[in-house]
Amino acid sequence: MTHYAARVTVDDFRDAVPSHLAKRFRAEGWWGEQTLAQVIAGHAATRPDAPAFHADHGTTTWSQYDALSSELAAVLVAAGLPEGSRLAVWLPDGATVHVTFVAAEKAGLTVVGIGARAGDRELAYLLGKTSATTLVTMATHRGRDMADLFETLRVEVPTLAHHVVVPVLDGAPAGRPYVVDGQLVDPAGLAPAPAERAMGPDDLFMLNSTSGTTGMPKCVMHNQNRWFYFHQKAAENGHLTSSDVFLSGVPAPFGFGLWTAHFTPTILGAPTVLRERFDADEALELIETYRATVVTCVSTQFIMMLNSPDAERRDLSSLRAMFTGGEAVPPTRARRFEEVTGASVLQFFGSNETGLLTGTTLSDSFEQRMTTAGRVVPEMNVRLFDGDADVTASGAGQPAGHGPALCLGYLDDDTANAELYTEDGWMLMGDIVTIDDAGYLTVTGRTSDFIIRGGKNISAARVEEEVATHPAVVLAAAVAVPDEVFGERVCVYVELNPGRQLDLHSLQDHLLRRGASKSDFPEYLIVLDSLPRASGGKVAKGQLKSRSAKDLLDQRRSAQMSTQES
Known part of the structure; x- marks a missing residue:
């Protein structure tokens, strides 16, 4: 079987999915012919003044969303950007970034979605990796002049030729000027983007990056239909309708942010509340102000709110x-x-690459929602592996899926794609899971997130879960530290609630009272004011692991000095 990635090269953005698979997914009702731009045009016709986004700088209606994206598409085409070329979008969260994504779709350009928190090194890498020809920014980004940065990037990235500066489009009327390659462009009078340039639902509409914690990210290839499919499952699991109001806490370029802000609310015709930066206190205020019914966020964010x-x-x-x-x-x-909100907590298990493999639903019992990642989605054909061996029958192993939610693979990365896929085309995840007889999946760890102490595999996720039960702990991250005798020992980093203190002895006493397994006891504890985050909002465990030896040495020295002084 030929997997998706074999059909896509850096020069090919059409027909990215083998036709027999696309045909099958359509026959099963998972894929269709509609694009997001067409959905937005429909809402603009039937509910023009209803809100699409409530963002930092204002409310954007469906008619504005449609008009602004068409206007920007005309600007991009008039700038001479070739059909199918790569448009790198480096914008903060808000209506503007979503308008730009849809404008690219209308202009037949593939978006390179770059997280707003990306550093210069990552930005230059992604521009070069994707052969981006154009960078879209605002005039300034985190206080820096983007025109100056663009000139620096042009030296590093040979393909980069154009810089488009967009105004803040949150709630803005059409007709505001743009800046293209340093020149003001008045969109009035520009010819619309030709309809034949518009992306189709199977085309490569976006490249985004994995939010890895070490090294440079890989570029994940997406068509729209995989997210239209994801929407169907989300709406079914959460009973989502156009009457809902979404508060999205995940940045738009990443997979979680795509379905929770760019696709599902738009397909439903429901408004989304967005902010450039997540703040727990403000998020709670926004729920109250806009009467939000659905919140989408990573675990770190809901814990901060709580x-x-x-x-x-x-x-x-x-x-x-x-x-x-x-x-x-x-x-x-x-x-x-x-208990605090009265809301039901739901989750999907999957990744930017696989989409969803399982999900909990409002129909699941309280215990199923709390202790599992939900039931396996039948059409994703989940199998379990131990190395190259299929161990699905055992109910435990590394999960892999094949179905309508999968991405198109990694861009121009044969080595990474070889690791991503099995020989017969199933897409692997980096987790270790169990699946019970009823089909409910439980994550027990990651293939690369085990601490191997004395030959025993210790799940970092399980250690974190146990440590997080201590009332002083806001967030925990467990990493391995080298040990001459045992190979590795367990070190846990924690953020604490304001005014609280915690030492290792107190934490171990707490875990002992809980009856936790001794293998889940951390052997070292390091308290930080704030754990470092990767671009997608997850804890940057790679950074913690690389600094752990120094942190422990500093901790020992501090303890010795305290002893000497006393």
Whole structure:
């Protein structure tokens, strides 16, 4: 069987999915012929003044969303950008970034979605890796002049030829000027982008990056139909309708942010509340102000909201569901979130690459939602592997899927694609899971996130879950530290609630009282004011692992000095 990635090269953005698979997915009702731009045009015709986005700088209606994306598409075509070329988008979260994505679709350009927090090195790497010809920014980015940065990038990236500066489009009327290659461009009077240039639902509409914690990211290839399929499952699992109001906490270029802000609310015709930067107190205020019914966020974010004093003070009664994931979901914190808000906590298990493989639903029992990642989705044909061996029958192993939610592979990366796919085309995830007789999946660890102590595999996720039950702990991240005798030992980094203190002895006493397995006891504890985050919002565990030896040495020296002084 030929897997998806074999059909796509850097020069080929059409027909990225083998025709027999696309035909089958359509016959099964998972894929269709509609694009997001067409959906938006429909909403603009039937509900023109209804809100599409509530962002930092204003509210954008469906008619504005449609008109602004058409206007920007005309600007891009008039700038001479070739059909199928790569348009790198480096914008903060808000209506503007979504307008730009749709404008690229209308102009027949593939978006290179770059997280707003990307550094210069990552930005230059992604521009070069994707052969981007154009960079879209605002005039300034985090206080820096983008015209100056663009000139620097042009030296590093040979393909980079154009710089498009967009104004803030949140709630803006059409007709505001753009800056293309340093020249003001008045969109009035420009010819519309030719309809024949528009992307189709199977085309390579976006390249985004993995939010890896070490090394340079890989570029993941997406068509729209995989996200239209994902939407169907999300709407079914959460009983989502056009009456919902979404609050999205995940940046738009990443997979979680794509379905929670760019696709599902738009397909439904429901408004989305966005902010450039996540703040727990503000998020709670926004739920109250806009009467949000659905929150989408990574576990770190809902824990931050739960630990805010405003969680008890704000009126959160409108909230009925929270979709979370992207990292381990601590059951004790999820239970508490339900108690405080009255909302049901739901999650999907999957990745930017695989899409969803499982999901919990409103129909699942409380225990199923709290202790599992949900039931396997039949059409994703999940199998389990131990190395090259298919161990599906055993109910435990490394999961792989094949179905309508999969991405198109990694761009121009044969080595990474060889690791991503099995020989017969199933896409692997980097987790270790169990699947029970009813089809419910539980994550027990990651293939690369085990701490091997004395020959025993210790799940970092399980250690983190246990440590997070301590009332002083806001967030925990477990990493391996080298040891001459045991090979590795368990070190846990924690963020604490304001005014709280914690030492290793107190933490171990707490875990002992809980009856936790001794293998889940951390042997070292390091307290930080804030754990470092990767671009997608997850804890940057690679950074923690690389600094752990120095942190432990500093901790020992500090303890010795305290002893000497006393």
